[in-house]
Amino acid sequence: MRIGELAAEAGVSVRSLRYYEEQALLTSERSESGQRLYQPADLQRVRLIQQLYAAGLPSKTLRELMPCIEAPVQRYATQLLERLTEERDRIGAQITQLSHTRDRLDAVINSVDSTEAAPTP
Structure with missing residues (x-):
């Protein structure tokens, strides 16, 4: 799934997804043309990231917690x-x-x- 599709499905901006990648909270593969490609499971990951952000947790804490959650x-x-x-x-x-x-x-x-x-x- 492309970045725009994931953003629409998750209800977040494309910019947010790029930020999650910068913060090492989300990873993508690249197509031959350089487009970001995500797996279906990434939708649930983005929703979890959103929930944790909404709970007031900073990126640093999310990076620490994600391995434990997964x-x-x-x-x-x-x-x-x-x-x-x-x-x-x-x-x-x-x-x-x-x-x-x-x-x-x-x-x-x-x-x-x-x-x-x-x-x-």
Whole structure:
């Protein structure tokens, strides 16, 4: 399948597919005329990459995780679970920090609102 076909099937841009190749997340073969050619299984790989990106994982982490995901489960199951747990915990810490920041902003907003609402002596 050509790059445009894979992009359309996966719902991503051709530019994204080229980026995935640059990041060593996806590989293609080349036709005699130099066009990128992909295997049918690459559609599922691109969808998985999209899911992991949507979960907030950076390219570097995806490169680390892909061999674990693609290898037989018994070989990398522990490593994969540990890495995914680390990423989940990292995201959880970010959520906690963002919640604290939001709460502080709410306090400032409420303080400004109450100041503006108070009558002037």
